[in-house]
Amino acid sequence: MIPRVELSPQVVKEIVHRAGRPDFERWSEQLHSCGYCSRPVRLRGRVAYHSADGRRVGYSTDGEPDRVLMIRCGNRRAAVCPSCSYEYAGDMWQLLYAGAAGGRKGVPESIRSHPLVFATLTAPGFGPVHTTRADRTGGHARCRPAHGTPRPCPHGRPTWCTAIHGEDDPRLGQPLCPDCYDYPAHIAFNWHAPELWRRFTITLRRTLAQQAGLTAKQFSQRCRVSFVKVAEFQRRGVVHFHGLIRLDGPGDFDLPQIDLDSAALAQAIRQAASHVRLTVEMPDGSGLVLRFGAQLDTQTVNGGTTGQLTPEHAARYIAKYATKSAEDFGLGERRVTPETLPLLNVTDHVDRLVRTAWHLGEHPAYEGLQRWVHMLGFRGHFASKSRHYSTTLGAIRSERRTYRQRQAAEHSHELLDNKTTLVVSHWELSGVGYLTRGDTTLAHSAAVRARERRQAARDAA
Ligand SMILES: [Zn+2]
Ligand SMILES: [Zn+2]
Ligand SMILES: [Zn+2]
Structure with missing residues (x-):
């Protein structure tokens, strides 16, 4: 459908002028x-x-x-350019698919027999937000039903919500009580998320070595963990990661020289993601312990046996996420300051996130954060890969x-x-x-x- 737009006389004149030119074709x-x-x-x-x-x-x-x-x-x-974003997603898909299915872009077909897992690592909760969920039969369930005798929060607001939110409900992702919501921890998570991911990859290698009964050194001589990941903003404005994680041998695209299948890799990913911790400094001098959320999803892709996901599907999921960004929150792609914020017409939640990020950025441990408030504190790459995953963009x-x-x-x-x-x-x-x-x-x-x-x-x- 071509959207119907009101054309001013000036615009009509410009269109007629362009179309009437001899070089229009x-x-x-x-x-x-x-x-x-x-x-x-x-x-x-x-x-x-x-x-x-x-x-x-x-x-x-x-x-x-x-x-x-x-x-x-x-x-x-x-949000900036649908066409170029479509092309970017296509390139991303090529890269992801080559690393999952092989037989293209310099990746051998034998890559299909490597253990490969599609993993989603989320952030923990910083306070209850309005959400959609599925009930046991897959139907729409209530947002946050009250359990036992419902009790309001210390600010007198309900701690429950019995609505069934539609997908376009503006309340989705907004906290039930903004005063209960832990805004500083939320921003600290976005800011430190790249480091948390890095720690996760280190912990994963250790976990795998343990599973295989090897020392770290022995492990690295026989096996390499290759991955590609994208960061996606959840509705509440926090990043989470989707990744394709693969086991390789020490050389380029070699078979790993340890006896672990995709299911064992998925198990190691869940274990590593639930154990990894990062203690960061907060302005009041306290230490905040960051970790991934309990909502952790792993699906095997291939690795000799039939996986839960095909390489095509796994590649498509990740490529799709790679074209989204914080613009969905109305912040645009430019720097934001507390002074320019009121011009942007953002939700109360995003307003608070930006102000918290700005405030946190005044603290020496968060130097540079003020340049990233339009990304709600996330400064990492939206898509990144380890050197050996597949070809490059x-x-x-x-x-x-x-x-x-x-x-x-x-x-x-x-x-x-x-x-x-x-x-x-x-x-x-x-x-x-x-x-x-x-x-x-x-x-x-x-x-x-x-x-x-x-x-x-x-x-x-
Ligand atoms: Zn473009
Ligand atoms: Zn709700
Ligand atoms: Zn409250």
């Missing part, structure tokens, strides 16, 4: 080749090559509409770039093969985004149509 082509990006980068410049037979061939943006070439913004976040992108260049070259009958030598290449940034609101509107509706075509093709397949 070329402009549409550019739109298509930058994937209907929401805010493309506009470049001005030229390149020249010497072809194999000594001819000089070249390209200049002087002949392009508005004398610019539009290229993708490349943003990972769906960079390799996948450059493969796609080469493919597109070849396509473009074939299209324009230029001789951009291996025998050409680059003689001139000069580019400068002309701007970001579309030139007019009319162009933006045209690009947006073309993007919606392209998505619909893609969906229809998928449905037909």
